[in-house]
Amino acid sequence: MSLEELYRYINWRMDPREELARERFRKIAEFFESIREQLPHGGRVLDLCAGTGIAGVALAKATNARLLTVLDARKDDLELAQEWLDIGGISPELKTVQGDAREVASLVGEHDVAVLWGYTMPHFDPFDAVRLFANVALVLSDDGLFIIEDGDRVYGILYRAGYREFMIEGRKEDYTIASMHEGYDFVRGTFKRGYYILPGFKKIGTVDFHYWDISTQLAIGSIFFREYGLIRREDHGITGVGNVLVFKKPEKKAAELKVSSAPDACP
Numbered sequence: 001m002s003l004e005e006l007y008r009y010i011n012w013r014m015d016p017r018e019e020l021a022r023e024r025f026r027k028i029a030e031f032f033e034s035i036r037e038q039l040p041h042g043g044r045v046l047d048l049c050a051g052t053g054i055a056g057v058a059l060a061k062a063t064n065a066r067l068l069t070v071l072d073a074r075k076d077d078l079e080l081a082q083e084w085l086d087i088g089g090i091s092p093e094l095k096t097v098q099g100d101a102r103e104v105a106s107l108v109g110e111h112d113v114a115v116l117w118g119y120t121m122p123h124f125d126p127f128d129a130v131r132l133f134a135n136v137a138l139v140l141s142d143d144g145l146f147i148i149e150d151g152d153r154v155y156g157i158l159y160r161a162g163y164r165e166f167m168i169e170g171r172k173e174d175y176t177i178a179s180m181h182e183g184y185d186f187v188r189g190t191f192k193r194g195y196y197i198l199p200g201f202k203k204i205g206t207v208d209f210h211y212w213d214i215s216t217q218l219a220i221g222s223i224f225f226r227e228y229g230l231i232r233r234e235d236h237g238i239t240g241v242g243n244v245l246v247f248k249k250p251e252k253k254a255a256e257l258k259v260s261s262a263p264d265a266c267p
Helices: 003-007 019-034 054-063 081-088 101-106 126-139 153-161 214-224 252-261
Strands: 044-048 067-072 093-098 111-116 140-150 166-171 176-185 190-198 202-209 225-231 243-250
Touching: 019 054, 019 081, 044 054, 044 101, 044 126, 054 067, 054 081, 054 111, 067 081, 081 093, 101 126, 111 126, 126 140, 126 214, 126 243, 126 252, 140 214, 176 202, 214 225, 214 243, 214 252
Parallel strands: 044 067, 044 111, 067 093, 111 140
Antiparallel strands: 140 243, 166 176, 176 190, 190 202, 225 243
8 A cells, every 4th residue: 555545544734724734834843943053054955755845844944945855755745845835934946856765865966954754764664764864864965964753662652552453543524544453574574554444444555664763763873974863852842743863964985885785675
């Protein structure tokens, strides 16, 4: 199943026409404003797995960016990016790219800051993550930043909450979306979840997730960036924004070696 099909049923609060999404945009912009001194200004922003570009526009607004590139596999979402720019009251050059974030080095030119927002990392298995970090390192300037919003799912899901065989994922007026455990891939480290519409139990499809912890992401990032750190949710205190991982100063040689030698998929 494509993520575009899944997201057709689950609301991720990124449609600029919805008030809850606009409130989320304000919170994201507030966070970037709070770390404004750590960010490059007047530069080029790259929003990966951007959806409608909600985070990229918030970052572009805080840094007065001259270019915003939004990249996503879903074409329909990309077409809404201009609406976020209108809401944000900014007008950088806008580029939309339909493509795979794991191959971003072959899709876009140099940027100064890249952002992966909205708890997207579970869609990448560990092999994917290495490709992602290496590709991002290659497209960033020498002092470039890579910013990721994520949670620690090993602690939050596998320890505190406990992994659930069956789970309600979301509700709308006329249906409910539920997911079920349908297997585990020991090589990729991914849990397979089947998604169903209730009532009727009609299957939408199956999605693979890798439940990341924060430390492993920092460790992978340390291979491809010289500096790395974590801004914890409790430290920034902004409701609706999670933990934020920040990587700076890409290691281009390590990234080039990995990208040139990486297989198309895991063994």
